[in-house]
Amino acid sequence: PNSCVLHYDRSARTLEDGDLVVVDAGGEFEGYASDVTRTFPANGTFTPEQAKVYDAVLEAQEAAIAAVRPGMTLKQVHDVAYGVLERHGLAKWFLHGTCHSVGLDVHDAWRADAVLREGCVITVEPGVYDAARRIGVRIEDTVLVTANGCEVLSAALPKRRADVEERMRAELDASSLPR
Numbered sequence: 001p002n003s004c005v006l007h008y009d010r011s012a013r014t015l016e017d018g019d020l021v022v023v024d025a026g027g028e029f030e031g032y033a034s035d036v037t038r039t040f041p042a043n044g045t046f047t048p049e050q051a052k053v054y055d056a057v058l059e060a061q062e063a064a065i066a067a068v069r070p071g072m073t074l075k076q077v078h079d080v081a082y083g084v085l086e087r088h089g090l091a092k093w094f095l096h097g098t099c100h101s102v103g104l105d106v107h108d109a110w111r112a113d114a115v116l117r118e119g120c121v122i123t124v125e126p127g128v129y130d131a132a133r134r135i136g137v138r139i140e141d142t143v144l145v146t147a148n149g150c151e152v153l154s155a156a157l158p159k160r161r162a163d164v165e166e167r168m169r170a171e172l173d174a175s176s177l178p179r
Helices: 048-067 074-087 161-174
Strands: 020-029 032-041 121-124 127-130 135-138 141-146 149-152
Touching (some): 032 121, 032 161, 048 121, 048 161, 074 121
Antiparallel strands (some): 121 141
16 A cells, blocks of 8 residues: 555555555765666566556656657656556546656756756656555656657666566565565
């Protein structure tokens, strides 16, 4: 259920079989801050219902990333992600904007109507938070705007559902945690 809380930070509940874990990890380097987010099934496998939501959020994120280029605004990138989630019937559970700028603060000051330029660094992070079904999914990458599009700076982190499940199963098999 805590996967539906945008920035849950209490760590006061034991994970249960079937839970989703949303990890929004931030870091700083030489005065600059950023964050990335991934969603994991606690038991290593998404349920069919969770998988549908996860795949829709990933599709929204990939479409939004494909839209990032000089001349676009954060609002236009958001509209692309929102449109994908709307087609999947999930837009009413999309509770925040798709992007924020990255800089001296994790959520650096930026206007949604400001035009992206080469060299800008933003995040692309659609999410769905359906508390009634206890399904919260967010996928966030850090993206550099280039002359002809963008480069995903956090591309090394797995996010395809099959890759996430494979990685989770490997980690669970290698641990002494009960499954």
